Amino acid sequence: xxxxxxxxxxxxxxxxxxIYVVCIALAVLSILPFWIMFVNATRSTPEIQSGLSLLPSxxxxxxxxxxxxxxxxxxxxxxxxxxxxxxxxxxxxxxxSLAAYGLVTYSWKLRGAFFxxxxxxxxxxxxxxxxxxYQFMYKLHWTNNFLPLILPAIAAPAVVFFMRxxxxxxxxxxxxxxxxxxxxxxxxxxxxxxMPLMMPAIATQAIFAFVAxxxxxxxxxxxxxxxxxxxxxxxxxxxxxxxxxxxxxxIYMGLALTALPLFVVxxxxxxxxxxxxxxxxxxx
Amino acid sequence: xxxxxxxxxxxxxxxxxxxxxxxxxxxxxxxxxxxxIGFTDMKGLIPKxxxxxxxxxxxxxxxxxxxxxxxxxxxNTFLLWITNFIPQMALALLxxxxxxxxxxxxKGQGLFKVLLYMPNIITASTxxxxxxxxxxxPMGPVNSLFQMLGWSDSPIFFLQDKTTARGIIAxxxxxMWYGNTxxxxxxxxxxxxxxxFESAAIDGANGFQTFFRITxxxxxxxxxxxxxxxxxxxxxxxxxxxxxxxGGPDDSTLTTSMFIYGQAFKGxxxxxxxxxASMIMFLISAVLSGLLFYVMRDRDAAKLKKIQKQxxxxxxxxxxREV
Numbered sequence: 001x002x003x004x005x006x007x008x009x010x011x012x013x014x015x016x017x018x019i020y021v022v023c024i025a026l027a028v029l030s031i032l033p034f035w036i037m038f039v040n041a042t043r044s045t046p047e048i049q050s051g052l053s054l055l056p057s058x059x060x061x062x063x064x065x066x067x068x069x070x071x072x073x074x075x076x077x078x079x080x081x082x083x084x085x086x087x088x089x090x091x092x093x094x095x096x097s098l099a100a101y102g103l104v105t106y107s108w109k110l111r112g113a114f115f116x117x118x119x120x121x122x123x124x125x126x127x128x129x130x131x132x133x134y135q136f137m138y139k140l141h142w143t144n145n146f147l148p149l150i151l152p153a154i155a156a157p158a159v160v161f162f163m164r165x166x167x168x169x170x171x172x173x174x175x176x177x178x179x180x181x182x183x184x185x186x187x188x189x190x191x192x193x194x195m196p197l198m199m200p201a202i203a204t205q206a207i208f209a210f211v212a213x214x215x216x217x218x219x220x221x222x223x224x225x226x227x228x229x230x231x232x233x234x235x236x237x238x239x240x241x242x243x244x245x246x247x248x249x250x251i252y253m254g255l256a257l258t259a260l261p262l263f264v265v266x267x268x269x270x271x272x273x274x275x276x277x278x279x280x281x282x283x284x
Numbered sequence: 285x286x287x288x289x290x291x292x293x294x295x296x297x298x299x300x301x302x303x304x305x306x307x308x309x310x311x312x313x314x315x316x317x318x319x320x321i322g323f324t325d326m327k328g329l330i331p332k333x334x335x336x337x338x339x340x341x342x343x344x345x346x347x348x349x350x351x352x353x354x355x356x357x358x359x360n361t362f363l364l365w366i367t368n369f370i371p372q373m374a375l376a377l378l379x380x381x382x383x384x385x386x387x388x389x390x391k392g393q394g395l396f397k398v399l400l401y402m403p404n405i406i407t408a409s410t411x412x413x414x415x416x417x418x419x420x421x422p423m424g425p426v427n428s429l430f431q432m433l434g435w436s437d438s439p440i441f442f443l444q445d446k447t448t449a450r451g452i453i454a455x456x457x458x459x460m461w462y463g464n465t466x467x468x469x470x471x472x473x474x475x476x477x478x479x480x481f482e483s484a485a486i487d488g489a490n491g492f493q494t495f496f497r498i499t500x501x502x503x504x505x506x507x508x509x510x511x512x513x514x515x516x517x518x519x520x521x522x523x524x525x526x527x528x529x530x531g532g533p534d535d536s537t538l539t540t541s542m543f544i545y546g547q548a549f550k551g552x553x554x555x556x557x558x559x560x561a562s563m564i565m566f567l568i569s570a571v572l573s574g575l576l577f578y579v580m581r582d583r584d585a586a587k588l589k590k591i592q593k594q595x596x597x598x599x600x601x602x603x604x605r606e607v
Contacts (some may be wrong), residue, residue: 048423125519133310248420
């Protein structure tokens, strides 16, 4: 009996060792490509070609200079991406919260139908309508304009769905009625009382909406053709082109610059992001 | 108390109006427009009057029966999806089993979650270009590593080989998404009634039995949800293959989204063909969404209805026999 317990203890230790080895290996696999990217951003092209190193070198400024000399403007890209992503995020969270509140609080004839409709359109990929969307925007002369990348975010079915679940779990109708008794209009109640209550859900959805819009390549690539309108992901695609063919140092520098803001955001907000993923329904 | 009689129903319509309006303008109209273009002869850079083709389904017919590239893109998309989804799911399930096992009590879970999820949040375009640079030929970090470890004597041209190129793209997708799937599954396990696990432990079930008999069956809905959302996501795969190799070598990494983009926006301006391809993609995703809807509907309610029907029929039969 004693021996048996001993052996099961040994198996337990072996199992645990395997688990930690696998987890640490996976963690290294997550970090390593980015580590090499940041390190190589500081190494000169000959150094990069002479072999692998995990320690930074001193050619950061040189790489940056080569990168910026060849019409790569990360600041402009950053600004463009920031305008589009923030605009789209504001539209998504405000109007989705509004629609979800309308769904939960009021009883109206088409309420059930509207909810079914949201469930149905939740998974339409934007690629499916891209050709018609492009032609439509072309006729409006809205190509090379940020509006067609921001305004469609008003209709975000998955976010409405999420907000509805959140409201169903947290909102008590007494609050709304109390506000009515105090003479608050419906919009005022929503903006002043309900929105603050929804903040945890709004913050989560805002992070994901922002990241998704920041990372989006397909739509901006179709709509934006002027260089000064390029977003970060389009700029990244320039790094694949011929102008940087052998300038590995500056390619890594460009990649590092585009990834850096996301790393900063991720490490500041990782707790909320992981919690948000766990709530589900945030697959792209 | 007269206020109670005020009807607030109109606010339901007002509050959902912006959503509906944006959907009609930016989703529904473009989809219908795309569908119409799919039946026409709209091509070329200069807009000219367009006509519905004599045989409206000509574009679709050409794509499905005569276009090698399009068929290849559908097969590639499926291959790239299945070869990343199976290992992704397997690893995510394994990690979920480990992290939720109370007896194992794995330490540092928070940190592992943060690190394993990390690739998912970084711009896919950046990752695609990063990997194509890492696998550069003749001198790139991966080649250096292989030589350092003595795995190869001469540099390997990874990106020239079709299978390797596909494998790397499937790997990138796997690497970007297994952390996400894992976190969703762990949350699913946390939602299972703990009493189930307790009674399993009292009955002397080991880790394997608990996982396969209790955890997996309870996760069925979440697994199906992950499967279908991953399928729709896989169907629209664009950023990684586009920036990794732009479809090469020999169209072996060309996906359906890339085909649509290439037909319409890369110099050939075949809007009608691209639109028809989009509609085929839309139909596939609509079928998948329908499947999800069917799966996610209230199962118990459906079961109850079925049982009621059954008993009703039995009763009717019994009654018939009695007569």
